[in-house]
Amino acid sequence: AQTVTQSQPEMSVQEAETVTLSCTYDTSESDYYLFWYKQPPSRQMILVIRQEAYKQQNATENRFSVNFQKAAKSFSLKISDSQLGDAAMYFCAYITGTYKYIFGTGTRLKVLA
């Protein structure tokens, strides 16, 4: 079965500091996509970053970057220069062959001023 695991229910970071959110997944597929979504209090699902499994280069979007370790099935999100607006629930997600999302249980990120 395809699963996504986020072992950190909650994380805190000081404003302007760096934080890394962990995610592991399990799949037997060789080609797939991985995502990090942000869900602020408004509960809108906002795409943060996407990684194609066939690409060895780690994806980067401004202050957000991933560490994709395909052999280890690990996909962590690094947020640099954390801002108060980064406070939200973060979901790691995997997309299956039928293109449905499998989400992790989420990590609540608190940003301390």
Place this chain on the structure above:
Amino acid sequence: AAGVIQSPRHLIKEKRETATLKCYPIPRHDTVYWYQQGPGQDPQFLISFYEKMQSDKGSIPDRFSAQQFSDYHSELNMSSLELGDSALYFCASSRAPALHEQYFGPGTRLTVT
């Protein structure tokens, strides 16, 4: 740019009533996905449609049904509502062949009393 539209945004129903949620995908998108997010939980896949045909089915109760219409909008019909159906219901859309590029709507918050 046009986004996914969901209506209504909020809905309050009593137990055993029926509810209909609507999703209007981004123009020219041909695929729609429905997700259910209970309080404090991650989104769970319910059902998806591609070109008006059901393409995949998740943990959707038999009390729920859905369809995609000729204009590609989709409706999720929920009957005999239970308290446990209270959740945020997301719709996402994409366009073949880039089915991994899904865009989420703002969600419909359903409260069953």
